[in-house]
Amino acid sequence: MGGRNETKVMYFILLGFPTTGEQQLLLFSALLLAYLLTVLENFLIILIIRNTHSLQKPMYFFLGNLSFLEIWYVSAIEPKMIRDVLSHDKRISFQGCMAQLHFFVTFVCTEYVLLAVMAFDRFVAICKPLRYPLIMSHKLCAQLVAACWMCGLATSSIKLGFIASLSFCDVDKINHYFCDISPLLNISCSDSSSAELVDFTLALLVIMLPLCAVVASYICILFTVLKIPSPQGRQKAFSTCSSHLTVVVLFYSTTLFTYAHPKLMYTYRANKLVSVLYTVVVPLLNPLIYCLRNKEVRVAMRRKSMLSPFLKSLQLNDCSVLFYSTTLFTYARPKLMYTYRANKLVSLLYTVVVPLLNPLIYCLRNKEVRVAMRRTFTCRRGAKEIN
Incomplete structure (x- = not known):
């Protein structure tokens, strides 16, 4: 232990981003605006899907669940992050830190699997169009979404069990803006090799298995689309996948860099910058990508008179x-x-x-x-x- 004092840590201090007074104001305004826009965008997507008959399809059922998930996903991180920008007291209790970690890991792991399910939906729609209504029934869609949440909860519970059992001694400063696994492993004064191995293994499984499913789905889609004789048909088939593929690339690329590498390769500054991408920027862009690149959603937004007064x-x-x-x-x-x-x-x-x-x-x-x-x-x- 190196002679470190093994008193129980009651709270942690989130160091966040080192900024001056003027930079704090700019960062606070940008983060607050991003959070409010993210919640508003996703809320509008849910509202439009629920109240538009033409969008009562499996694809938009999953999109509505993704929007619901991302509202909670950003709400687990950003309110505390925004408050800490202007506050001198950046403390978070040990229980609060574990709760934030639990919710964050649950939501991020659920999103991995949900994006893979959405890729499977596009595979069935394009490669097996005649059997699509029969395969993608409402019951199956509900079961797939429930399985996504169960996978996220199970992964989070296992990881949290190992992290919470670690000892945190005289070091109570977390060099991050939220309670994440890698910073907590770095300040632990007990043997964290088991927790690190479990975290790395589960991260690879939860990221790589859905990613392989996404890649396999799109390879099949590509071969099917190339067999379509007309250019208009190929373009229409690709257009139904472009939004989802863009979101997958943004989300997987940023999180893969953060979670699918060993502790020895961890750098605080790079990780914090990349974390901003997948906790702030990507959730802000996702609704815009789906709305701007999806014709049915754009048409529904124009036609929905209920949104006009708003x-x-x-x-x-x-x-x-x-x-x-x-x-x-x-x-x-x-x-x-x-x-x-x-x-x-x-x-x-x-x-x-x-x-x-x-x-x-x-x-x-x-x-x-x-x-x-x-x-x-x-x-x-x-x-x-x-x-």
Whole structure:
């Protein structure tokens, strides 16, 4: 043990990212915006799928479950991460750390298997189109989703059992922004070889087996699509897979780098940067990829009149968001967080920039105001011509 004090650790300190005062403000704003957008995007996808009859298909059933999963996935990490950016107290209790680790591993392992199930769905749809409704019944889809969650929960429980049994002595600082397995293994003062072996083995199994299923599915899809005689048919078949394939590449490439390598190859800085990709950036991009690259979802979004009042209210409230966010930062925070330079910059926003943008926002983004402006200018032009 090297003479280390074996007192029980009651809490850990998450070191996060070393930033200055101005960088903290920028990082806080970016992370908060990313989190809110991720939750909103995934919530809208669930809402659209549930209320659109044409999207009641296995493909969109799995997509809705993926969106539901990602809401909880980012919520297990980002709220604490956002709070710690501006807080001096970056502590997390031992129980809280284990809980965060449990939920994170559950969600990430579930997503691995769910993406493989979605690849299987595309394989059946393209390679066995006549038998697709019979094979991909609602019962089978529900069973596959349940199996994904069971796999995630089982993997998380096994890993957590080994991690929680380790001893953490006088070192209570975790060089990360959330409780992850590799940083915890690095600060353990007991023999972590068994926990490391179990973690590495399960990581390879949970990542590589679904990845092999995805690769095998797309090889079969490729051979089937190449047999289609018309270019339009090939393009249509590939278009149904492009969104899923993009998400798979983004998610698997970033997590494979983090979890499928031994402890000796671990570097704190590289791991933290890559972790930002799969905990913040990829969940933010996934709904956009599915919405922008999927014709049926785009059409459903345009046709869904139920979203029109909501989207209209978002447009009309842009001014409120701009005004309240800038003034709230200036006046509704403790004195300890006060920095003159940051305050002057924010004050410039709500005293100069926001008043300049408000009329433009209302004119350019409100249909009734735009129509009234056109009529006013048309009437004046007609009056001048008569005179």
